[in-house]
Amino acid sequence: MFALSKKMASQRWVFPAEALFPLALVGMMGFAMRWGVKEYQKFENYGKPKRWNIDRWDRRMMERDSRLTGNVNIQAANSIAPKSFSSNSAWELEKPY
Amino acid sequence: MTTHREGIFVDSLWVEKTSLPSDIPHVDEVGSTSAPLASIAFHFGSYCKDYNDDFMLCKDEGRDPRHCLKEGRKVTRCAQDLITRLKQHCEKQWTEHWQCLDVNNQQYWHCRPQEKVFNECAFKNLGIVKIIPETPEGTTPIHLKDKPLFK
Numbered sequence: 198m199f200a201l202s203k204k205m206a207s208q209r210w211v212f213p214a215e216a217l218f219p220l221a222l223v224g225m226m227g228f229a230m231r232w233g234v235k236e237y238q239k240f241e242n243y244g245k246p247k248r249w250n251i252d253r254w255d256r257r258m259m260e261r262d263s264r265l266t267g268n269v270n271i272q273a274a275n276s277i278a279p280k281s282f283s284s285n286s287a288w289e290l291e292k293p294y
Numbered sequence: 295m296t297t298h299r300e301g302i303f304v305d306s307l308w309v310e311k312t313s314l315p316s317d318i319p320h321v322d323e324v325g326s327t328s329a330p331l332a333s334i335a336f337h338f339g340s341y342c343k344d345y346n347d348d349f350m351l352c353k354d355e356g357r358d359p360r361h362c363l364k365e366g367r368k369v370t371r372c373a374q375d376l377i378t379r380l381k382q383h384c385e386k387q388w389t390e391h392w393q394c395l396d397v398n399n400q401q402y403w404h405c406r407p408q409e410k411v412f413n414e415c416a417f418k419n420l421g422i423v424k425i426i427p428e429t430p431e432g433t434t435p436i437h438l439k440d441k442p443l444f445k
Binding site for chain 2: 245246248249250255258259261262265266271272273274275276277278279282283284285286287288289290291292293294
């Protein structure tokens with residue numbers, strides 16, 4: 198009465214795949230969110246991924262890049278710098294309103 | 295001398311109006327940004343080794359900027375010479391390598407194939423070999439290993 202023997206009706210036990218649908222759904226939502234964040238960061242950074250693990254050296258190099266080309270994301274590979282490079286800076290001038 | 299906050303109501307950026315004194319010879323600055331420079335870092339180290347060593351030893355004597363201007367000018371001129379020659383011979387390979395670095399947070403390990411091509415071109419045209427200083431004896435340098443992620 199308790200345990201119907203498996204031999205009574207011979208069926209194979211199949212793994213219930215439908216139990217994984219919520220996992221797949223949540224997983225896809227997670228990946229989509231991550232992809233969305235990455236795409237937005239690329240949109241902000243001229244089509245390149247955002248720089249990470251930046252130390253003081255990288256910060257100073259990026260500041261130099263912005264003085265050479267106008268933006269930290271734009272790179273240039275020339276031997277001689279433009280004339281404005283000898284006198285520009287990245288120091289912001291505030292207006293006290 | 296940096297402030298540690300961003301400017302509020304920023305009007306413009308500071309432009310330096312006074313120039314260097316006229317007794318200092320004028321040298322144009324190197325016009326490359328961080329990704330191309332990172333790409334040629336080791337090549338610059340071996341091509342301009344003498345001038346670099348002079349400058350570093352001079353800086354060792356003291357941190358005053360005026361003390362090492364002459365050696366610094368030589369380093370700048372050597373770097374400009376290297377970049378001009380590379381653009382003349384190896385522009386395509388160099389551009390591909392630094393564009394790859396640009397997209398990959400300037401980490402070398404993402405861009406080994408392009409680096410290999412660029413190193414071959416630099417060796418063929420200019421005779422520069424990329425050597426990583428202070429590699430332990432008997433081990434392969436990391437940029438020459440076939441499988442760097444395995445022991």
